[in-house]
Amino acid sequence: MELIKVGYITNTHGIKGDIKIYPLTDYPERFDEKIDFYIEDEKTKVKIKKTRLHRGLVYVKLEGYNNINEVLKFKDKYIYINEEDRLELPEDIYYISDLVGMEIIDGDKLIGVVKEVMSNQANDIYICEDKNKKEFMIPAVKEFIKNVDIKNGKIYTELIEGIIE
Structure with missing residues (x-):
C-alpha cells in the first residue's frame, strides 16, 4: 500500500x-x-x-x-x-510526487531527472539534476514541456539554448 x-x-x-x-x-x-x-x-x-x-x-x-x-x-x-484515495486530476495536471524522479528527455537525449517541483504564481518550475549532479531549472510551460508520460516516467521537452549550461 x-x-x-x-x-x-x-x-x-x-x-x-x-x-x-x-x-x-x-x-x-x-x-x-x-x-x-x-x-x-x-x-x-x-x-x-x-x-x-x-x-x-x-x-x-x-x-x-x-x-x-x-x-x-x-x-x-x-x-x-x-x-x-487521491483525487482524479484534470488533464495536464499532475501530482508533484508523480513528477519527482521522472527522466527529462530533450529531443532524443536524456538530460536529467526531476529532483523537486517549485511552485510560484506564474507557473511551476521543475528543478532538475543532470548526471554530473549539476542543477538546472525548467519552467513548466507548454513552450518547453511537450509531453508528460507518467506511466513510463518520462517528460519530453523542447528546450531553448541557455536552460542547460
Whole structure:
C-alpha cells in the first residue's frame, strides 16, 4: 500500500485532543472526506471526526482522541492517505510526487531527472539534476514541456539554448 503525504501536524489545539494541520494539498477540504488517514512513523490509522479551516490551517478532531495528552505524540509528524484515495486530476495536471524522479528527455537525449517541483504564481518550475549532479531549472510551460508520460516516467521537452549550461 502506497501512502501519499497530505499534511504536516504543526501542533495540538486546545485540551480536547484537536490538532492543527498545515495542508500539503491544493484541496484542504479533502480532510472532510470519510477516508482513512495515517500518521507517520508507526503509521497510526485515524479517522477524522470534524474539521474546520482557519488562516490556511486545518483544525481536526480525530475519532477516539479526546484530550491533549493523547495527541501530543502526533506533533511534528506528517499525515498521509492511501494512494487510491487521491483525487482524479484534470488533464495536464499532475501530482508533484508523480513528477519527482521522472527522466527529462530533450529531443532524443536524456538530460536529467526531476529532483523537486517549485511552485510560484506564474507557473511551476521543475528543478532538475543532470548526471554530473549539476542543477538546472525548467519552467513548466507548454513552450518547453511537450509531453508528460507518467506511466513510463518520462517528460519530453523542447528546450531553448541557455536552460542547460
